[in-house]
Amino acid sequence: MGIYNSYYKQPSLFARIVMVMLLLSPILECYGWGKYDFSFIIMSLLAVCHLMIHGVKYSRVPQTLFLYFGWWYLSHILSSSSAVEFLPLGIIRIIITYIMFIDLFDLDYFISKYKKIAGFVITYFYLQELGRVIDIHIPSVFPFLPIAVMEDGQEYIRLTMEWSRSCSLFKEPAVFVQYLLPLLALELFNNKKRNWKLISILCITLLCSRTGNGLVGLLALFICYVFSIIIRQKGIKLVSSLLFGSLFSCLLLTVYFKTDVGKEMNERISTMGVEDTVDRGYAGSTFMRLYQGFFIFSEYSDLYKIIGNDHDAYIQSRAYNSHVISALYGKNDMVTYFNAFQNVLIYTGYIGLLLMFLFFRYLWKGNTLSGKSLIFTLIVLSMVASVYFTNTMALYLLPAIALKNKCLFNNM
Numbered sequence: 001m002g003i004y005n006s007y008y009k010q011p012s013l014f015a016r017i018v019m020v021m022l023l024l025s026p027i028l029e030c031y032g033w034g035k036y037d038f039s040f041i042i043m044s045l046l047a048v049c050h051l052m053i054h055g056v057k058y059s060r061v062p063q064t065l066f067l068y069f070g071w072w073y074l075s076h077i078l079s080s081s082s083a084v085e086f087l088p089l090g091i092i093r094i095i096i097t098y099i100m101f102i103d104l105f106d107l108d109y110f111i112s113k114y115k116k117i118a119g120f121v122i123t124y125f126y127l128q129e130l131g132r133v134i135d136i137h138i139p140s141v142f143p144f145l146p147i148a149v150m151e152d153g154q155e156y157i158r159l160t161m162e163w164s165r166s167c168s169l170f171k172e173p174a175v176f177v178q179y180l181l182p183l184l185a186l187e188l189f190n191n192k193k194r195n196w197k198l199i200s201i202l203c204i205t206l207l208c209s210r211t212g213n214g215l216v217g218l219l220a221l222f223i224c225y226v227f228s229i230i231i232r233q234k235g236i237k238l239v240s241s242l243l244f245g246s247l248f249s250c251l252l253l254t255v256y257f258k259t260d261v262g263k264e265m266n267e268r269i270s271t272m273g274v275e276d277t278v279d280r281g282y283a284g285s286t287f288m289r290l291y292q293g294f295f296i297f298s299e300y301s302d303l304y305k306i307i308g309n310d311h312d313a314y315i316q317s318r319a320y321n322s323h324v325i326s327a328l329y330g331k332n333d334m335v336t337y338f339n340a341f342q343n344v345l346i347y348t349g350y351i352g353l354l355l356m357f358l359f360f361r362y363l364w365k366g367n368t369l370s371g372k373s374l375i376f377t378l379i380v381l382s383m384v385a386s387v388y389f390t391n392t393m394a395l396y397l398l399p400a401i402a403l404k405n406k407c408l409f410n411n412m
Contacts, residue, residue: 015104018046022101022398023110023117025391026179030141030171032148039391043097050100061102062401064359068348069095071355072310075348079309094389101394107402111186114395115198118183121168122205125176128166129208140167165210175392177206177214178385181377182395185221189228189370190403212289213385220380224373231369289384293342295322300346308349312336315346340382340393347388363404371403 011019021028025039032038073095076088124138131138141147143157149171150156160167167173184202187195206214299318300309309315315336319325338346344356364375378387378396387393 011104011106011109014050015106016109018050018100018104019106019110020113021046022391022394023113026175027121027169029391030147030149030169031145033146034148037148040093043391044093047093047096047100050104051096054103060401060405061099062359062362062404064355064362065098068352068355068359069098071352072308072348075308075352076310078307079304079311079314081311081313085311098389098394098397101398102401105398105402107399107406110399111183111190114183114186118180118202121170121176121179122201125166125168125205125209128168132166137161140169141171167209173209173211174213174385177209177211177217178381178387178392179395180206181214181217181221181381182374182399184217185224185373185377186370186399188221188225189368189373213381216380216384217377220377221373224369224376228369289337289339289386292325293338293346295319295324296338297342297345298322300349304349306349306351308345308347308352310347337386338388339384339386340388343386343388363400366407367400367404368407371400371407374400374403 021039021042025043028042029037029039032041069091073088073091076091077086080086128138128140139157140160141149141157143154147154147156163173165173167176170176170179180202184199184206187199187202203218206218296315296319297305299321304314319336344352348355360375360379364372367375374396378393378400381387381396
């Protein structure tokens with residue numbers, strides 16, 4: 001059972017349930033009660049069931065990832081101020097769940113269900129876009145369920161009605177595009193015979209999402225695609241392919257940035273600097289995604305810069321030591337939102353950053369082009385998106401680990 005199921009037999013019923021719930025988790029995390037959203041509850045129960053039935057199996061987990069998890073847990077204990085904090089349920093749950101994912105993951109089954117669910121959420125996205133045209137609001141969250149995104153669920157629903165961008169069934173547009181990018185990577189590089197219809201739909205949808213995550217992810221995959229052309233083709237064929245691709249891309253971008261969607265994206269890109277945020281006098285989503293974590297980490301003590309500190313109280317205290325943070329937020333209303341790279345630094349320090357580098361180095365070396373495209377896209381997104389060991393991040397890591405292990409299996 002596990003990663004190599006595709007070569008022997010179909011995954012078990014429990015494994016199929018786990019993979020479907022993994023694919024549904026970014027949608028389910030919209031609902032629940034505060035931190036205890038439906039995704040957290042369901043995946044925690046499945047993890048406990050797996051632990052009770054099979055125990056902890058980590059032979060298929062890359063050792064460098066296990067080392068990072070171990071250091072994260074140790075770092076949390078070293079920076080704890082009381083014995084009550086020695087049992088971080090959030091960290092333990094993430095570790096067990098990821099181990100369960102890797103142990104039960106089947107790439108073929110995963111992709112087959114991924115396409116079906118992606119097709120549904122993309123259709124719903126365009127229904128929302130059509131609703132905007134005819135002035136009918138089609139909700140992204142359902143008010144008859146408890147909303148976990150904000151304390152006041154009705155207030156969140158009201159805010160979504162004022163948004164200028166659709167996000168399908170997800171809590172925000174960024175999560176929607178983060179969800180679609182791994183499927184695009186797999187369609188581009190995992191099969192010799194590409195499904196260009198699906199690839200085109202995914203690319204158009206990502207552009208229509210009007211998100212920075214969408215553009216950054218597309219750029220990352222475009223670089224991977226250019227690299228694939230370079231390693232596959234030679235001579236005149238290579239030159240002509242690169243020339244045609246460059247001209248077509250320039251034409252496409254020129255047309256895109258002249259549309260209303262493109263103009264909106266251009267305005268957002270032009271106000272990405274810290275100075276623009278300070279001039280406005282408040283912290284927008286761009287500042288939180290790109291810069292906030294670095295200002296906070298710079299206020300960490302020398303010890304905690306080395307080992308990290310993931311405790312909210314310490315993070316808040318360091319935040320208000322920063323002149324920039326204190327100028328942008330009112331007293332004690334800072335949102336602890338960081339991109340994944342900043343999460344690694346803040347939670348686990350320079351030691352954690354080194355271990356994470358070793359993990360990605362292991363995962364990259366000897367992987368397929370498809371696996372490398374997933375890794376590269378995840379690394380790029382980690383600079384702008386809060387995907388730190390979320391279920392969304394698992395959509396990138398698990399196929400990449402499966403493809404890496406497939407290469408090791410074929411070389412045995």
